[in-house]
Amino acid sequence: MKRTLIKELTTTINEEGQQIYGWVHNIRDKGKIAFLEVRDRTSPIQVVIDNPEGKTLDIKKYDIVSFTGTPTTSGVKSGIPGVEFQATDHQVLTSPKEDYPLPISTKAQNNPDQEFNHRVLSVRNPKNNALFKIQADIAKHFSEYMRSEGFTQIFSPKIVPQIAEGGANMFKIDYFGRDAFLAQSPQLYKQIMVGSGLERVFEIGPVFRAEKHNTSRHINEYISLDMEMGFIDSYTELMDLEESMMQYILGKINEEHGDEIQQYFKTSINVPKETPRLALNEGIDIIKSKYGYKNREEGDIDPKAERLLTKYAQEEHGSDFIFITNYPTKKRPFYTMPTPGNPEITEGFDLIYRGLEITTGGQRIHDYEQLLSNLRIFGLTDKGLEKYLDAFKYGMPPHGGMGIGLERTTAKALGLDNIKYASLFPRDVKRLEP
């Protein structure tokens, strides 16, 4: 017998012998009749079991059951309003062996450990179920936008050799007796691929940071939406691209999931028309003069200052996003393009979304001699970078790119106060399971 998805039952009203599958989430057993809330991946529905002889119902809450019967119109308001399923037969496929350790309720206030220890149950919560469908769609719309702009998806290696720069924040692997590391970014590979003639590349993949921070803003393995493009004149083109891309992605998410976001997350997506852009120094001055707050991080923005810059962007520009540009050279990686005529600052930017940095990007150095000279300025050697540097020796076009944190973007779009909630199986200093 072919399965009918619950959501499709509205198209087969009164047709007998339909089969549905799902989890039983609620049972009201009235003796001669029982009303069950059954959910599959598409929708909940009310299932009615007539039981004129008053036999003991052999279905328990959270059983996984196959029902045969007929969808009918009804006055029911829950599940699919106006439709219920009259079951004539059923078969219990699986029963829980133990009571659930946490409730499957959108109102549940579980602590993070409960959520993450029991992912099979916590994702059953319609709120989390929606969360991860939205996250999948953010990745999908990112890919679509990238492809529409002529980018090719690449898959760069996550096991990488030791480089002079690396090690401090990288996880070490034993690679057949040699030291290797987990990539903290696809940076060097995506740059090489610009030079390979592909010109525009993107990647969606895990990156790994062996940082000991254990905060609501950090996870040690996350999904990075990376892109890199050749033939740019300035890093402002990258900001233009990200601005358009965020409009596209969040516009789509709003169209497709706006109601769920309102219902489950009590927030709404504010699709940015124009994103304000401030140089780092300007930003620091504004939050000092406007909010009396002195930024505490030398050459960067501390978490409170990030939140105040968002407050400024929202109040003055009606935008949940703000670009901060021109970070000092010494705070950015060696491949970052210094500003011509002012090499103390860089041709790059961060994007802050609702109080949290979600993107770092910028123009890169493309001239071989300049890159070698910058390596020396940074006190680095070319150890492990030989093949990367070759790409520049053979000629690289002017280029730049960015990396966007998927979990951070998802968390901020949905108003979550901890990005770990936006990771199916988060990894932090203490958490390696499940």
Add this chain to the structure above:
Amino acid sequence: MKRTLIKELTTTINEEGQQIYGWVHNIRDKGKIAFLEVRDRTSPIQVVIDNPEGKTLDIKKYDIVSFTGTPTTSGVKSGIPGVEFQATDHQVLTSPKEDYPLPISTKAQNNPDQEFNHRVLSVRNPKNNALFKIQADIAKHFSEYMRSEGFTQIFSPKIVPQIAEGGANMFKIDYFGRDAFLAQSPQLYKQIMVGSGLERVFEIGPVFRAEKHNTSRHINEYISLDMEMGFIDSYTELMDLEESMMQYILGKINEEHGDEIQQYFKTSINVPKETPRLALNEGIDIIKSKYGYKNREEGDIDPKAERLLTKYAQEEHGSDFIFITNYPTKKRPFYTMPTPGNPEITEGFDLIYRGLEITTGGQRIHDYEQLLSNLRIFGLTDKGLEKYLDAFKYGMPPHGGMGIGLERTTAKALGLDNIKYASLFPRDVKRLEP
């Protein structure tokens, strides 16, 4: 000035002041006129530079150049046939500092080390450039097919805890002083997510195998196209799905890239109508009786037998694909569903494509007690599997899935004799760079 892509020049014929960017791949300098072959990511074109005063041309082969000028109609046959670009001005953006160590030619016979050591150059070869665009499209069409069938994309962790089963073929990591491993498959996570109510999930991500084989069929890090689905009646549904999916993916690749595949790879995609299915024993018998070859691997198929099964599928069924089913239980992982009534064999399959296994799949055990009992039969404990087993304790629907190797699929579709060619930066026992 706004850039025009070379491919788009056909729509702006005779419009002055266009700007194109690209790599100069060939120069015929006739003194008062020079003809250059210039390539951007979209196409090559012939660029003409009039030089009535006979000045020395300041462009060298493989320079990256910006040209300003006018596209005109012409009798030219190369590049964009019928169109050339009359350059009035140009600016060299970057020059190679050294001669290229390998030729950029579709006829080049580079050895694998040359290819992989110089990826920025070897991917410039139009053949490799096409290869990686096709690979990106295989991943794209896989995603699209999955989504159209109601699957949600997930991102499971690549850093995983030690489990009793694992370790032998897994890379070990130092995770903040604890032993951790790189995931050799998203298996356990995708199964949990079926139980989370998402029901149908897919993932595109790296997997890591610490196997010491160094053959044309193995790499130690590869991209796995994974899927898992709930509420199946039998593993034959999974084969049905993969059959339809391969028709979809390869049909699209054929439509979009058939000409390039013919031109560069001298092969063509044979979109399967129906894929033959043989039990392992039947397959072994057939190649013995038909080709006189005795399979050498106990309970599995050796590489030569894989090639002969393909020969059989091609000769008898006109198919480049063949499913082999019912592998013995002892050769499959502990979570594999044994055949009811015949627990020595399993409800699973491999898919062989042009002589190489590209997929392993099957139905999984969903009953908690049966899974615990199977762990014992396999001599395993639940160490590190506690959270995985919880998913079954709380009730899992009948389910199954598969994993498809992206590099293997790409290599076979294009007739490559080594799957490493289908990896941008392959990792093998000896190769960790670039």
